[in-house]
Amino acid sequence: MLLDTASLYFRAYFGVPESVRAPDGTPVNAVRGLLEFITRLVQDHDPDDLVACMDADWRPHWRVELIPSYKAHRVAEEAPAGTPDPDAEEIPDTLSPQVPVIEDVLDALGIARVGVAAYEADDVIGTYTARAAGPVDIITGDRDLYQLVDDARGIRVLYPLKGVGTLQVTDEAWLRGKYGVDGPGYVDLALLRGDPSDGLPGVPGIGEKTAAKLLDAYGDLAGIMAAVDDPRSKLTPSQRKRLDESRAYVAVAPKVVRVASDVPLPDVDLAVPREPRDPAALEELATRWGLGGAVHRLLSVLAR
Numbered sequence: 001m002l003l004d005t006a007s008l009y010f011r012a013y014f015g016v017p018e019s020v021r022a023p024d025g026t027p028v029n030a031v032r033g034l035l036e037f038i039t040r041l042v043q044d045h046d047p048d049d050l051v052a053c054m055d056a057d058w059r060p061h062w063r064v065e066l067i068p069s070y071k072a073h074r075v076a077e078e079a080p081a082g083t084p085d086p087d088a089e090e091i092p093d094t095l096s097p098q099v100p101v102i103e104d105v106l107d108a109l110g111i112a113r114v115g116v117a118a119y120e121a122d123d124v125i126g127t128y129t130a131r132a133a134g135p136v137d138i139i140t141g142d143r144d145l146y147q148l149v150d151d152a153r154g155i156r157v158l159y160p161l162k163g164v165g166t167l168q169v170t171d172e173a174w175l176r177g178k179y180g181v182d183g184p185g186y187v188d189l190a191l192l193r194g195d196p197s198d199g200l201p202g203v204p205g206i207g208e209k210t211a212a213k214l215l216d217a218y219g220d221l222a223g224i225m226a227a228v229d230d231p232r233s234k235l236t237p238s239q240r241k242r243l244d245e246s247r248a249y250v251a252v253a254p255k256v257v258r259v260a261s262d263v264p265l266p267d268v269d270l271a272v273p274r275e276p277r278d279p280a281a282l283e284e285l286a287t288r289w290g291l292g293g294a295v296h297r298l299l300s301v302l303a304r
Helices: 005-015 029-045 061-066 098-109 121-131 143-148 172-179 183-193 208-218 221-228 237-245 247-257 279-289 292-302
Strands: 002-004 051-053 075-077 112-114 136-139 155-162 166-170
Touching: 002 005, 002 121, 005 029, 005 098, 005 121, 029 098, 029 292, 051 121, 061 247, 098 112, 098 279, 098 292, 121 136, 121 143, 136 143, 143 155, 143 183, 166 172, 172 183, 183 208, 183 221, 183 247, 208 221, 221 237, 221 247, 237 247, 279 292
Parallel strands: 002 051, 002 136, 051 112, 136 155
Antiparallel strands: 155 166
């Protein structure tokens, strides 16, 4: 089980009232919510391995070099040019202080927490998925990861609809019914359609339905672009013109949209911990931040 951790703690932050606070009055709604999410996920799905995948760099420079608008609208502060530091992401004031608490609690519990410099959590997830010898459940509220769905390998995305108690099970049948594509085809669909939330412009005039029809007619992105050069193809004049004018974008977008599968992952124990790695630190964190109930519920599920 691979957790898109930021996706889940953002969801927890907005889903759990900010009135949930530590004894000193600090909001801990994202921390508490994430712990409850993990408890429910382990209880319902009983994974052998569990990884909290992190954004070591939420806006990697190598993606920005290819498409400068990539996530640009979410930048709160740009890192100085020439430094390896990632840009600061604009997130709610009362969420950012909770992230280190989340990291400390996961570490004390012994839940594997993996982020890799210059890569997003999506890339960490993509690499673990590529290496997996058995089935994989990816827990995320990010549709980009639909590209990893593969029925033959037992790889599916569990997309939270309400908390994590109600999950949309995204497999190939669901993808084909919704978008008319399989997992790899979702990359082509997404880059043609564009995604304002990620700063991906897409091809002007090519929305989701048109992108799906083009992929159905021509197979994949390469087939569509070959049709642009084929005067006998049945592209409309406006489609041909817009695709032709978007060649520069279409040439680089696949590398930006496709998650990496070759991230240099650290050697860590991925097994679900049956007891906390650091009980004393966990007890101190639970007391300081008022997390006792949530921590104890998670520990009881982990110990099964």
